[in-house]
Amino acid sequence: GTLPKPDLTGLQRVLATAYRQGAPGAVARIDDHGRIQWAAMGFADRRSRRPISNADRFRIGSVTKTFTTVVLMQLADEGKLRLDAPVERYLPGLLPDRTITVRELLGHRSGLYDYTNAMFSKSVPGFEAVRTKVFTYRQLLNRSLWHGRTGAPGVTYSYSNTNFVVAGMLVEKLTGHSVRTEYENRIFKPLKLRDTFYVVPGTKIPGRHARGYLAPDRAGAPMIDATEQTMSWAQSAGAVISSTRDLNTFFSALLGGRLTSHAQLQQMERMVPVDSTQAYGLGLRRRQLSCGISVYGHTGAVQGYYTYAFATKDGRRSLTAVATTSNNVAVLNTMMGTLESAFCGKQTK
Numbered sequence: 351g352t353l354p355k356p357d358l359t360g361l362q363r364v365l366a367t368a369y370r371q372g373a374p375g376a377v378a379r380i381d382d383h384g385r386i387q388w389a390a391m392g393f394a395d396r397r398s399r400r401p402i403s404n405a406d407r408f409r410i411g412s413v414t415k416t417f418t419t420v421v422l423m424q425l426a427d428e429g430k431l432r433l434d435a436p437v438e439r440y441l442p443g444l445l446p447d448r449t450i451t452v453r454e455l456l457g458h459r460s461g462l463y464d465y466t467n468a469m470f471s472k473s474v475p476g477f478e479a480v481r482t483k484v485f486t487y488r489q490l491l492n493r494s495l496w497h498g499r500t501g502a503p504g505v506t507y508s509y510s511n512t513n514f515v516v517a518g519m520l521v522e523k524l525t526g527h528s529v530r531t532e533y534e535n536r537i538f539k540p541l542k543l544r545d546t547f548y549v550v551p552g553t554k555i556p557g558r559h560a561r562g563y564l565a566p567d568r569a570g571a572p573m574i575d576a577t578e579q580t581m582s583w584a585q586s587a588g589a590v591i592s593s594t595r596d597l598n599t600f601f602s603a604l605l606g607g608r609l610t611s612h613a614q615l616q617q618m619e620r621m622v623p624v625d626s627t628q629a630y631g632l633g634l635r636r637r638q639l640s641c642g643i644s645v646y647g648h649t650g651a652v653q654g655y656y657t658y659a660f661a662t663k664d665g666r667r668s669l670t671a672v673a674t675t676s677n678n679v680a681v682l683n684t685m686m687g688t689l690e691s692a693f694c695g696k697q698t699k
């Protein structure tokens with residue numbers, strides 16, 4: 351059916367609210383059957399007060415998980431990987447439970463503890479302790495294995511970055527290349543994503559970018575400029591840098607069937623309920639909106655940046671919205687309103 355027209359006034363209002371709630375900057379871009387609409391609020395840099403724009407690059411956090419999944423789905427299409435095979439077959443002796451399958455990793459049903467829960471239990475000290483650190487995948491996995499598992503494989507959904515650290519190890523084992531090479535050759539170059547990079551352990555965001563600010567746990571304490579960090583604590587679980595334009599191109603291509611076979615896209619879209627309006631497939635979220643439309647994409651939350659990147663099932667309308675703060679639940683919740691403006695249009699209250 352036809353979608354309601356995007357509500358640009360509503361979109362701008364959502365960004366203004368996020369700004370008032372503490373986001374130094376916020377942007378959003380809608381690509382709608384080739385028509386571009388966008389909104390922006392606040393600053394790319396609090397100190398210089400340079401206005402933020404949709405040309406500014408940012409850290410996309412866990413939206414990276416969809417990129418990692420696409421690489422693995424392409425490997426499945428090439429016959430190099432079976433979703434229902436145990437990870438043990440490709441990475442023998444790595445995981446404590448040899449029955450955990452690739453599908454359970456990508457659907458957050460492995461039971462592997464999320465090492466970032468411990469790493470960032472205190473937001474600012476946790477960040478300062480890792481922002482310049484370089485980790486191997488195995489060091490990150492070991493931080494998870496120190497903890498008990500959250501459940502038996504294949505039973506319950508429990509979001510865990512650890513799953514996508516193991517997914518990165520799978521990519522490197524199956525291809526003999528770094529995840530950076532695979533992202534670049536399979537996604538960034540074919541789709542001409544000029545604003546999209548994987549530079550771990552480089553701490554700089556290449557070119558024109560928005561600075562990101564971590565809100566402290568203690569009210570009244572100063573915001574931390576979190577822009578420069580290695581992102582080595584996240585890697586294939588959250589270290590890609592991109593822009594609103596490029597993420598819209600990416601999700602439109604994915605959902606439009608241009609990145610994987612139809613069969614593998616269907617596997618990604620096999621959803622497990624997370625709550626009444628959300629579900630998780632393989633490296634892919636589905637959200638049901640107030641107007642009954644379901645959109646597919648991913649969210650991201652890393653120090654200094656909240657991201658929503660979603661599209662309609664056919665990929666013909668996409669939205670990416672970013673706020674340049676984090677550890678601020680009010681802003682995270684407010685920014686979800688960009689989905690309503692972009693896909694449900696004017697709310698008839």
Ligand SMILES: CC1(C)S[C@@H]2[C@H](NC(=O)CCCC[C@H](NC(=O)C[NH3+])C(=O)[O-])C(=O)N2[C@H]1C(=O)[O-]
Pocket residue numbers: 410411412413466470471472473474476509511564588648649650651652653654676677678
């Ligand atoms: C499930 C999420 C929200 S968390 C997960 C991943 N981000 C992380 O694991 C980093 C969490 C620490 C971020 C930090 N928070 C704290 O330090 C809290 N003490 C902050 O807000 O800057 C990502 O991205 N995902 C989001 C996703 O997938 O939407």
